[in-house]
Amino acid sequence: MPELPDIEIFKNYVDSTSLHQEIDEITVNDEKIMEISTEKVRKKLKNTTLESTERKGKYLFCKTGKNEWLVFHFGMTGKLNYAKNIEPPKHAHFQLHFKNGYTLYFINTRKLGRVNMTGTIADFSSEKQLGEDALSISKEDFIDFLTNRKGNLKNALTDQKNIAGIGNIYADEILFQAKWHPKACPANLSEKDLDNLYQIMHEVLQTAIDNHAEPNEFPAHFIIPHRKKKGICPECQSNIERITVSGRGTYFCPECQHSFSD
């Protein structure tokens, strides 16, 4: 489930498995996921190492020994597996083979993930129009952005150009915790409401990371485990409703979540 908390877990995974080991070779099994040519990536990665990682929004950046960055975007079904002497996993369309015999498999069931490289994260961010990370954005920038924002609140939270990292699932969670209807108009939020929403955005994302982005480890008051047909609100036991907001399936509690401050 690759949104900000999931990518943070992937970052920790790369940090604890794949750093400081020389890369022997790469394998690309489907060019579709490559945003730059396989040959360029091969030339840049062979005989170097991954030295450190950064996450911004839903992107994972791995700094190489040559001072460039290998970039992963996980799409909707991307994940990583670091292993030795195994049958390559299904859909492991990109593979980094290390000289110690291990391979880092980039598994992308649906081919919506991407592999890229960049000189600097700043350049990459401007190319992709990537906004401030949701865990790094200042309260002032957050409030500035939502003040005068048109459209619905959920769409604003998932706009990667302004707040990077929140996707469909965590937007629903943040709005549930903040008790806002996903279609609420940002203009309905007072300064105090925006302040509160900012705090809750942080809390939800950090709590998810602390719980390994594993929904079945989430606190009982989270809506994510109940985000399904016939789901029951963990706060008031009402039936969770499903609607479409900005083209995405959206689950919310009609009793707890409102479009205006009380």
Place this chain on the structure above:
DNA sequence: ATTCTTGTTGAATG
């Protein structure tokens, strides 16, 4: 069998 799905992009529409 049909519908839905964690994401992003670009075309079509109003």
Place this chain on the structure above:
DNA sequence: GCATTCAACAAGAA
């Protein structure tokens, strides 16, 4: 130029 909606990508789950 906007905001909004939809299709496309692809594979699998419900």
